[in-house]
Amino acid sequence: MEKRTDKNSYTVLFAVGMVLIVGALLAYLASALKPLISENERLEKQQNILYAMGINNNDEGSATFVSTDEAPKLFAKYIKKQLVIENGEVKENAEAYLIDVKKEQARAKEGKARRLPLFVGEKDGKKYYIAPIRGKGLWDAIWGYVAMDENMVVQGVYFDHKGETPGLGANIKQRYFMDDFYGEHLLTEAGVFKGITISKTNSDPTNEDKNDFEIDAIAGATITGDGVTAMIKKDLRLYVPYFQNLKKQG
Amino acid sequence: MGKDSKLILDPLADNNPITIQVLGICSALAITAELEASIVMSISVLFVLGVGNVVISLMRNIIPSKIRIIVQLIVVATLVIIVDLVLKAFAYELSKTLSVFVGLIITNCIIMGRFEAFALGNGPWRSFLDGIGNALGYAIILIIVGFFRELLGSGTLLGMKVLGDPIEKTGLYAIGYEDNGFMLLSPMALIVVGIIIWVQRSRNKSLIED
Numbered sequence: 001m002e003k004r005t006d007k008n009s010y011t012v013l014f015a016v017g018m019v020l021i022v023g024a025l026l027a028y029l030a031s032a033l034k035p036l037i038s039e040n041e042r043l044e045k046q047q048n049i050l051y052a053m054g055i056n057n058n059d060e061g062s063a064t065f066v067s068t069d070e071a072p073k074l075f076a077k078y079i080k081k082q083l084v085i086e087n088g089e090v091k092e093n094a095e096a097y098l099i100d101v102k103k104e105q106a107r108a109k110e111g112k113a114r115r116l117p118l119f120v121g122e123k124d125g126k127k128y129y130i131a132p133i134r135g136k137g138l139w140d141a142i143w144g145y146v147a148m149d150e151n152m153v154v155q156g157v158y159f160d161h162k163g164e165t166p167g168l169g170a171n172i173k174q175r176y177f178m179d180d181f182y183g184e185h186l187l188t189e190a191g192v193f194k195g196i197t198i199s200k201t202n203s204d205p206t207n208e209d210k211n212d213f214e215i216d217a218i219a220g221a222t223i224t225g226d227g228v229t230a231m232i233k234k235d236l237r238l239y240v241p242y243f244q245n246l247k248k249q250g
Numbered sequence: 251m252g253k254d255s256k257l258i259l260d261p262l263a264d265n266n267p268i269t270i271q272v273l274g275i276c277s278a279l280a281i282t283a284e285l286e287a288s289i290v291m292s293i294s295v296l297f298v299l300g301v302g303n304v305v306i307s308l309m310r311n312i313i314p315s316k317i318r319i320i321v322q323l324i325v326v327a328t329l330v331i332i333v334d335l336v337l338k339a340f341a342y343e344l345s346k347t348l349s350v351f352v353g354l355i356i357t358n359c360i361i362m363g364r365f366e367a368f369a370l371g372n373g374p375w376r377s378f379l380d381g382i383g384n385a386l387g388y389a390i391i392l393i394i395v396g397f398f399r400e401l402l403g404s405g406t407l408l409g410m411k412v413l414g415d416p417i418e419k420t421g422l423y424a425i426g427y428e429d430n431g432f433m434l435l436s437p438m439a440l441i442v443v444g445i446i447i448w449v450q451r452s453r454n455k456s457l458i459e460d
Contacts (some may be wrong), residue, residue: 005313014321022324026417037342165280167284167404
């Protein structure tokens with residue numbers, strides 16, 4: 001005799017029931033936790049931006065953000081201006097850090113104007129210009145924040161990724177990689193944008209030469225490294241006119 | 251009780267999911283370049299396999315056999331997503347480290363294998379023990395492989411420079427030792443697993459197939 005659970009009607013009913021239960025459960029959880037999750041993401045953005053300009057709890061070795069409790073306070077204290085550059089026009093916008101770079105890149109692809117957020121921070125009398133960048137790694141998105149001075153010399157970076165291989169590509173968010181960027185130039189002496197290349201043939205592993213436009217690559221993470229190169233070159237290039245204007249205004 | 255403890259102890263050595271059943275190789279290759287990732291993955295699988303086995307075992311009499319694989323997949327995927335969401339809301343930092351593993355857990359053949367081979371035919375308590383045992387067996391191999399790959403490939407353990415500093419030439423590096431970057435690439439994980447299998451079978455001849 002056929003078992004009850006082998007009947008086609010039972011199978012279909014079971015499948016429908018299971019999908020409904022699981023779907024409802026996940027949808028409920030996702031929407032119930034949404035406010036908490038987006039608050040975490042908001043704080044993380046502030047922590048990232050502060051990290052890039054050197055405000056962090058780094059001790060020896062690992063990269064450590066300021067705590068989530070302090071982040072909003074420090075963000076308000078150190079980030080003096082939040083700018084949005086659109087079609088060459090610069091406007092202040094207190095919510096610029098919430099602009100989704102991914103969406104803006106998609107808009108640019110459709111031929112629409114892309115809004116470029118830029119954060120002006122000040123620490124110990126020194127100005128930092130922090131720009132978000134975003135690109136593709138090996139498996140998924142990679143992104144970061146680059147802090148520069150008025151000559152587009154890198155003053156600090158923070159990189160992150162969605163799903164790069166642990167131990168290889170994922171190491172772009174390790175101190176030993178990110179710290180190398182400090183002092184690296186983005187513009188040639190003539191003021192032409194050259195960007196920074198993550199290089200496997202770099203003969204300067206301790207990165208003493210800050211004028212070579214190169215950073216030593218991570219072994220085993222070629223594609224992720226190429227992704228970092230590409231997002232630096234593509235996204236930071238867009239900010240060059242702003243810095244040229246800044247120079248002109250003196 | 252002897253029978254129950256066998257459920258935990260067997261997969262640790264003589265019926266190890268990786269070295270004997272050769273399951274879960276894909277994740278063993280992907281994430282063992284450093285020890286920390288191996289440990290995190292082990293804990294995640296321990297949780298998912300333990301709970302998943304219990305859930306499948308409780309449902310074993312009502313699951314239609316024609317779509318049982320899909321049902322198993324849904325159970326794993328749901329568990330993993332729930333864990334991911336809860337972590338994102340309450341332990342954001344941790345969730346960022348773990349997010350890479352989510353996909354790898356869902357497709358981990360050990361999990362599907364234990365659901366199919368054990369939980370569908372056994373009670374919840376025994377299934378729970380079986381899940382824990384297999385996850386621990388998986389963990390041991392992952393941690394051994396991660397240990398050697400990180401030590402020989404990067405000269406570190408859990409990120410600490412245990413062999414000295416390669417750039418400032420201290421410790422072992424002072425006498426000319428070099429990291430073997432090859433250890434960081436996936437094929438070396440397979441070779442390390444191969445060596446473990448070799449050692450294990452040469453010590454216990456009954457494991458050798460004809």
